[in-house]
Amino acid sequence: MAIKTIGKHCKGCGVCVTFCPKQVLGLDALGKITVVDETKCITCKQCEMRCPDYAIFVEKK
Amino acid sequence: MEKLIEKYYRPRLPHIWCPGCGNGIVTSSIIKAIDKLGLDQDKTVIVSGIGCSSRASGYLNFDTVHSLHGRALPVATGIKLADPELNVIVITGDGDGTAIGGNHFIHTARRNINLTVILFNNNIYGMTGGQYSPLTPTDSKATTAPYGTLERAFDIAELAKAAGATYVARGTAFHANMLVDVIAKGISHDGFSLIEAVTQCPIYFGRQNKKGDASAMLKTQRDNAVTVEAAKKLSPEQLEGKFKIGVLHQSEAPEYTKQYQAIIDRAQKGAK
């Protein structure tokens, strides 16, 4: 499994962080998306589904 | 989604929408519906009016018309009549579609022309800075209603049905996958389809009405939406303050471009 983030597109809304059921995601000091603990990801893709800015993609491997 | 962006979006991201705006989510649901149905990109036209939501057409790699405020439906009607083979999808906002464009809305529904309309309902005029629309709930704050709105909002789904739409559905940005499904059904339906997409404007509706940030507004959508199936088991008291999502209405009626073609055929035979 792989989480791909595009910092350039992220506007730091926090939606993906809020709805991730496994606390995989966070925002960094600049308010951009960051992956805190990828090992907890269950590839539910809720982050990808609700990111308004197409800044996070999850690949099932 | 990454592959869909390559295929269906113009290479001009990031978009202009504010942080947390639901427009990007609803737009991706439209694209997923188009992809799910395998529509030919060269036979699909996207028409929009003016507003933050209507800006979506500019990001999508189809033949698109970013028309005039309130006038997406007449433009789409012209395109569909000129070539009924095209899939014509309309993107509009609550202001665009139900205020300045409200008259076009009821009459296009009445004609039952085969268009699919996705109305982004963020309960406000986002683009122009937060004026209230016919879909702003009663007693909401807006720049044009500093003491709260007096009018009752339209239930646009009920209005569409009463005006003659033969497919009416509602979804939300929170339930983005379900939104894909009701949009796809609307595109497949042969007649006028309205899909109300409940979405958040955290900047102008949210801030003025203390609705919290985008996450909080998405949670409100989650908590207040009841599927059509679940609603059947609830009492009117239990449904107080809730709204239904799913396919709300579907019926059969003659489709306008087919009726129009029949007239052409009759006229060409010289019959009266």
Ligand SMILES: Cc1ncc(C[n+]2csc(CCOP(=O)(O)OP(=O)(O)O)c2C)c(N)n1
């Ligand atoms: C003829 C005309 N009148 C007014 C405007 C100004 N105007 C632009 S967008 C808009 C309202 C948009 O509201 P809505 O359709 O709800 O879109 P949103 O920005 O909320 O997505 C208005 C009044 C205009 N562009 N053209």
Ligand code: SF4
């Ligand atoms: S796929 Fe699911 S679990 Fe993984 S980061 Fe996204 S929301 Fe969290």
Ligand code: SF4
């Ligand atoms: S939802 Fe998208 S834009 Fe918002 S913080 Fe997450 S990655 Fe960034």
Ligand code: SF4
């Ligand atoms: S003003 Fe509202 S609707 Fe417009 S882009 Fe910003 S959040 Fe979205």
Ligand SMILES: [Mg+2]
């Ligand atoms: Mg609006």
